[in-house]
Amino acid sequence: xxxxxxxxxxxxxxxxxxxxxxxxxxxxxxxxxxxxxxxxxxxxxxxxxxxxxxxxxxxxxxxxxxxxxxxxxxxxxxxxxxxxxxxxxxxxxxxxxxxxxxxxxxxxxxxxxxxxxxxxxxxxxxxxxxxxxxxxxxxxxxxxxxxxxxxxxxxxxxxxxxxxxxxxxxxxxxxxxxxxxxxxxxxxxxxxxxxxxxxxxxxxxxxxxxxxxxxxxxxxxxxxxxxxxxxxxxxxxxxxxxxxxxxxxxxxxxxxxxxxxxxxxxxx
Numbered sequence: 001x002x003x004x005x006x007x008x009x010x011x012x013x014x015x016x017x018x019x020x021x022x023x024x025x026x027x028x029x030x031x032x033x034x035x036x037x038x039x040x041x042x043x044x045x046x047x048x049x050x051x052x053x054x055x056x057x058x059x060x061x062x063x064x065x066x067x068x069x070x071x072x073x074x075x076x077x078x079x080x081x082x083x084x085x086x087x088x089x090x091x092x093x094x095x096x097x098x099x100x101x102x103x104x105x106x107x108x109x110x111x112x113x114x115x116x117x118x119x120x121x122x123x124x125x126x127x128x129x130x131x132x133x134x135x136x137x138x139x140x141x142x143x144x145x146x147x148x149x150x151x152x153x154x155x156x157x158x159x160x161x162x163x164x165x166x167x168x169x170x171x172x173x174x175x176x177x178x179x180x181x182x183x184x185x186x187x188x189x190x191x192x193x194x195x196x197x198x199x200x201x202x203x204x205x206x207x208x209x210x211x212x213x214x215x216x217x218x219x220x221x222x223x224x225x226x227x228x229x230x231x232x233x234x235x236x237x238x239x240x241x242x243x244x245x246x247x248x249x250x251x252x253x254x255x256x257x258x259x260x261x262x263x264x265x266x267x268x
Contacts, residue, residue, distance in 0.1 A: 004054070005249060006035035008047060009062035014214075017060050019266050020242045024254045032057070032250075041068065048072040051089065052096065058249040059089035066127045073098045083134050084160070085127040088245050099248060102131035105241025106180075106211070107139055109232050117177020117207060119143035121166070123196045124182035125153035128211055132180050133161040141178070147171040171196075175203035179224075181210045186218030195219040202227040213238045216267050235263055 007017045021034035039047050044065055051059060061069050066085040070076065073086070074095040080086045086098035106128075110116060120141050122132045125148035136144050144163040148154040151167060158165035166174065179202075185194040197220055202208070208224035213234035221231045239260055246254050 001031075003030075003032040003057040004035070005032060005056070005058040005060075006037045007060035007062060008037050008039040008044075008065055010038060010040050010064060012036055012038040012062070015062075016213075016238065016263055016266055017242065020239075020254075020259060020263060021246060023259065023262050024246050024250075024252075027255070027258070028250070028252055030250055030252070039065065041065070044068055045072065057091065058245070060245060061087050061089065063127075070098060072096075079103050079134065083127070083130045085130060087127075087241065088248060090248050100131060100134075101241040101244035101248070102128060102237075103135045103138065104244045105237045105239075106132050107135040108240040109236035110135070110139060110178075110209070113207065113230065113232070116141060119174075119176045120145070120178040120180060121171065121174060121176040122146040122157075122180050122182060123171065124148055125150070125157055126182060128182035130157055130160070132182055132211075133157055133163055137161060143176075145174065145176070172198060172201040176206065177203075178207045178209065181208075181212065181218075181220055184212065186210065186215075186220050187212045188214045193219060195223065197223070199223040199227065202229050204228065206230075207232065209237075210234050211237045214267060216264070235260070235267070239263060 018034050025032045069086055075097045077099045080098045080100045083100045088099040088101050090097055120136050122129050145166045146154045146157045147166040147168050149168045154165040181196055183196050185191055185196045202224055207230045209232040210218050210220050211234045212218050225231050243254050
């Protein structure tokens with residue numbers, strides 16, 4: 001019997017997840033499929049009933065369900081508990097469980113840059129910002145700060161992860177070794193020309209990481225590169241969180257290089 005997987009979110013819009021996972025199933029000869037399920041917040045409970053009734057084997061969870069879905073699960077992993085958000089549903093010993101692969105998705109590209117900076121500034125205060133704080137803690141970055149337009153939201157993350165909160169207006173006064181953008185500024189569409197950082201305010205030698213992956217090169221990354229910064233594209237975070245999901249669902253590893261090539265082709 002074909003195992004069913006998919007992604008829920010609202011509005012879901014265009015997502016690369018079906019392309020990635022269906023490629024993985026085909027390339028490894030796994031009898032499974034992956035679908036997109038736009039799901040309104042009011043319909044989340046009904047969808048979770050469907051997961052149990054139909055035995056849906058795996059679900060990717062995106063905005064706005066990453067926290068709300070937690071009350072419908074039997075168990076949470078340590079990572080999901082530490083972040084307070086879930087982006088992956090899977091079954092273990094008959095129990096429906098929640099994991100957060102955004103942490104490994106964020107961390108893996110940073111592991112590859114060699115010596116990590118000692119300081120970092122996270123822009124934004126949503127679920128991805130929480131995953132970034134958890135990833136930086138795992139990586140041993142000692143001086144981490146978070147900033148958001150609404151200071152109170154940054155304060156919550158600062159409290160939960162024992163990091164510093166910085167006023168949004170003062171974000172560019174510091175000189176962090178790593179800047180991680182978890183805001184939607186720069187995303188394809190109405191915000192494509194927006195950026196959370198001024199082009200002439202990048203500290204020398206900073207690593208700039210944007211989790212936005214469409215477009216592949218955001219305005220933030222283009223301006224950071226022009227300023228001499230090392231950049232990390234958001235596609236890497238998307239790829240690695242997806243590889244972790246695939247491994248969780250199938251116990252198999254996708255070919256990273258082939259998966260990256262596929263996603264780059266999908267983005268044109």
